[in-house]
Amino acid sequence: MVLGCTHAGTAAILNTVALHKDAQVTVYERNDNISFLSCGIALHVQGVVKDPKGLFYCSPEKLAELGVGTCMKHEVTDVDLAAKKLRVRDLDSGREFEDAYDKLIVASGSWPVEPPIENSKLENVLLCKNYGHAMEIVKRCASARSVAIVGAGYIGTELVEAFETQGKSVTFIDQMSQVLPRYLDPDVVDVVERLYVEKGVRLAFGRTVKKFVDDGHGKVAGVVTTDGEFEADLVILCVGFRPQTALFKGKLEMLPNGAIRVDEFMRTSHPDVFAAGDCCAVYNNASRQYGYIPLATNAVRMGTLAARNLKAPTTKHMGTQGTSGIKIYDWNIASTGLTELVAKDLGLDYSVSVLEDNYRPEFMPSTEPFLLKLVYEKGTRRILGAQVRSREDLTQSINTLSVCIQNGMTVDELAFVDFFFQPHYNKPWNFLNTVALQALPPV
Template sequence: MKVAVIGCTHAGTAAIVNTAQLYPEAEITVYERNDNISFLSCGIALYVGGVVQDPQGLFYSSPEKLAELGVKTKMRHEVTMVDTKAKTLRAKNLVTGEEFGDTYDKLIVTTGSWPIVPKLPGMELDNILLSKNFNHSNTIIEKAQSVRRITVVGAGYIGVELVEAFQMNGKEVTLVDAEERILSKYLDAEFTGPIEQSLSDHGIALALGEKVTGFEGKDGKVTTVLTDKGRYESDLVILCIGFRPNTELLKGQVEMLPNGAILVDKFMRTSAPDVFAAGDSCAIHYNPTGKSAYIPLATNAVRMGTLVARNLVAETIPYMGTQGTSGIKIYEDNIAGTGLTEDAAKAEGIDAEAVMITDNYRPEFMPTHEQVQLKVVFERSTRRILGAQIMSKMDLTQSINTVSVCIQNGMTVDQLAFIDFFFQPHYNKPWNFLNTAGLQALPKTGAKTETQELVGTK
């Protein structure tokens, strides 16, 4: 069996390693246009901020490790054409310029994503950078050493983590975003408000609800970020606007979402025979809505890549979908979320309710008992849990993984009230705060809920 793999970051590495282990007789060839593989881009801010001293720790594989599994890795090779009907591809050696063809029995497309780069006046100026791969991170660190004023455009996870890292390195930092709130895709206002206050308290200037319109410069280098509401003097600009799937190779050959994300079935198969896809190049099945969605996360990528290998020859393990579970630490706050926010649920046209609690995570008689803020979103009619968000000075983020499992299994907020959690004063209260949220959401009348109907409660 001849297997060709295009792209080798999270999904690609998982697919390759598992394919090599499951099918030792397979001839596996990997095409990667970069000079490194398996870089954990979620570690860029940690690397930039100096928390991670040795960047080699951000790589979890290498061409040498893959070679030990019998995999042929062609670094600095870009695939320029794929014909899914003929099962052929063409590739170019980016070092020598040589072009050649290849064939495959199975094709694995793990081409990932690429940052959205707007077409704005002044984009050609020096010191306007992207933040995606290892080379980007090295350039950011190098450039940041000699500048004072840094502007980050985009207040998603990467942007927020970067402004924190820059501020801790003593820079004057501005965060710009067209949305009125930071992290608006992941958290509701009850959570983003305190985080914004924390950023401001640390001296980070927030320019929210402002759209970047262009850049000005001097001697070929950027000096000013222009928005529809202001001007921000900047020596360095990092664009963190978002990502789009890198799937031009298969355009018109497989089914995609309008943004180019490849649609796959539950066995990671595309609409083209013997063509599989995984990771940031793909749409995922989003359990809270039951629809296909584009949620580029490393966790999604490694699961999907592993499933590609497991289903390469026969249907074995179906994909269970995802809740888009994620977390972030900003200064002293530990934050995590899963599924739909209340705002996102309403945008989907779902009649949703939410319960919000603020409690101490363990008994008040303990020496410390940090406060925890938890919000659970659920569908009004079915009571089905749709999402949750948590924030605390104490690291309680693993609780969101528990809620993710609840959503995965279609549980209701009423059931959440009575799930069996242990009690030990070092860790929690007799009613775990997840139980407490469920209890608070229970109907205030004696009317039966759908959950009560299901379990036969009188």
């Protein structure tokens, strides 16, 4: 039985059906749709993706065709782990009933953090997570003049560009002092912030939202922060996510934020309960600690592993580096592992190597500058993280460095890894070699 069906749940179901032919699979999902790619919301707002139906890669109908008991708009209200039973409510009819399972895969996902801000229930103060949110944002965008985005993570950052290119007046607000503080250091993202300002986006960083202003008719008219008030007739809250695991509080081991602890086979503290995706913690190879990293890539891997390990522990999770990428206007940016700021917060003794160069020889008809930043541990020389920024798409290099971190490689080893040379693509010393060569100690 599977509880929840976005990325982790969909992967778990499809793989269970494929691998365990004798399994009877049932899924309970609160929404009326599955597998929605929320990373495409900004693309739909911007008009790049015309049909939002393209943001789904599976459907309840497809699962039903595979023989899955597909229960949409059903909410699990209680779980008895000892008896292996669920209490379920049909959200359409209100009927409640019990169901039993042999193995349970919890893929209940996450929900946007809703901070306790005064007047947060005003009309046009919206969240951004699922298909319903996406449709509501597009609908309200049509008549909006001034938009405030609260939260400078990936979703907020992408929405800023989407609204600005639609001709809206945009204010970008976050408690931190920069864009994407969890994924990028200030010296990597500073060019993007300058570009925002050039395009008329108001950056209101280092400020906390205190209240939303009521226009007198129940609609939002502005945002009051700890340092200034800003006009807005549409507000999108994107201040992060928290795991939806209240059903299992006190029943399964969790991190303090409610993320379910799992081992390398996706098993929870209960032998017949697995968990995957945004509802649980994941091992970070860079920090060598368990943490909360709600990414779709982590979710599909974990869902796949839960299915593979249902009958016996056969396939281990290799951990994650939190590898991610983003395109902001014409800047291609990606990161993996720890930023310098995160390494500092963890108390690690680290150093950095920063390379700024053209990505291919200057004798070519054209080339583009890039910035590549490597973070590594001083004592062990182990690579901790990397970030790249360029108008040329060099983001696949971060996937290479993700593998390096996963395998515990040192900066000294990276300096002499065999990479090809071809003037169309790079220089005789690949830039991954070069950034590591800079970090070599003198002989």
